[in-house]
Amino acid sequence: MTNEEITEEKRDKTDKADKMDKTDKKDKTDKSDKKEKTAGIFEPRRFSDLDKNERRYVISAAFSAVAAIIVIIAAYVTGAGAGFNLIGLSAVILVIILALIAAKMTGKKAVLLAGSIIGLLMVITGFALMATSGNDFSMMITGGFIMFIICFAGYRKPADREIQDERSLKIATWGMAYSWYLTYLVIILAFWLSYFKAVTFTVEMITGLLIILMPVSTIIFQRYFATKGDVY
Amino acid sequence: METKIRDYRVMKNLTQAELAEAVGVRRETVVFLEKGKYNPSLKLAHDVAKVLDATIDELFIFDDDE
Numbered sequence: 163m164t165n166e167e168i169t170e171e172k173r174d175k176t177d178k179a180d181k182m183d184k185t186d187k188k189d190k191t192d193k194s195d196k197k198e199k200t201a202g203i204f205e206p207r208r209f210s211d212l213d214k215n216e217r218r219y220v221i222s223a224a225f226s227a228v229a230a231i232i233v234i235i236a237a238y239v240t241g242a243g244a245g246f247n248l249i250g251l252s253a254v255i256l257v258i259i260l261a262l263i264a265a266k267m268t269g270k271k272a273v274l275l276a277g278s279i280i281g282l283l284m285v286i287t288g289f290a291l292m293a294t295s296g297n298d299f300s301m302m303i304t305g306g307f308i309m310f311i312i313c314f315a316g317y318r319k320p321a322d323r324e325i326q327d328e329r330s331l332k333i334a335t336w337g338m339a340y341s342w343y344l345t346y347l348v349i350i351l352a353f354w355l356s357y358f359k360a361v362t363f364t365v366e367m368i369t370g371l372l373i374i375l376m377p378v379s380t381i382i383f384q385r386y387f388a389t390k391g392d393v394y
Numbered sequence: 395m396e397t398k399i400r401d402y403r404v405m406k407n408l409t410q411a412e413l414a415e416a417v418g419v420r421r422e423t424v425v426f427l428e429k430g431k432y433n434p435s436l437k438l439a440h441d442v443a444k445v446l447d448a449t450i451d452e453l454f455i456f457d458d459d460e
Binding site: 327328329330388390391392394 | 419422432433434435
């Protein structure tokens with residue numbers, strides 16, 4: 163064996179050893195990653211250990227649960243009864259809303275676009291069916307509207323919008339506060355109009371109005387402040 | 395309110411995006427700061443001044459100072 167052949171053989175061995183070392187390291191990293199991911203899913207973690215999106219999801223879930231409890235208590239107090247139907251239907255609606263929020267948090271444009279289109283189709287189909295058949299499709303329209311708002315808001319958001327600075331937080335907060343105030347005024351007006359029998363509102367009309375008014379007015383106020391630069 | 399942020403930023407050879415990243419805000423916020431349309435918190439004013447090697451007084455000119 164010549165010197166060159168010996169050197170070549172040594173180089174081959176070193177390359178193989180390097181490759182094996184890298185593969186081992188990769189395997190170990192993959193395993194530890196998988197372990198961490200598995201731990202993240204199955205092991206309970208403190209709220210402070212969660213990332214921003216996970217925190218939002220937990221907060222949304224908690225708010226939804228509180229909303230369901232309030233609706234059930236209200237139904238019980240008003241004598242409508244808090245039977246299994248009400249609890250079951252509330253649970254289904256909450257699961258759908260949470261699934262939408264989870265889809266929004268994936269941040270994947272394709273998912274959000276698909277959600278927006280489905281929501282829009284639900285609204286259009288609902289109106290078309292209501293006009294042609296005369297039946298009530300308000301639940302389909304409202305559901306489609308919620309889906310459209312949640313998904314389209316996420317779809318339209320540019321990448322740098324993920325940064326939440328003091329200005330964006332201020333605008334978001336004031337937008338919501340103004341929307342809350344407007345909604346409160348609308349409710350007062352609706353109450354007095356109904357009290358003096360000027361208009362007869364159904365529960366669906368009022369809740370549907372709130373579902374549409376609150377997010378739309380929030381978006382309008384936030385857009386206005388964002389264009390203006392500040393909230394003052 | 396007027397600001398000299400743009401002048402100091404140009405002197406430091408920074409883009410709006412770079413300044414925004416340095417102080418941890420969106421580029422839009424820097425745009426409105428430069429136009430004098432956004433009234434920043436003391437913390438943000440301090441951070442901007444620090445990055446631009448200036449004082450808050452040098453960067454922000456309030457109407458009653460003029």
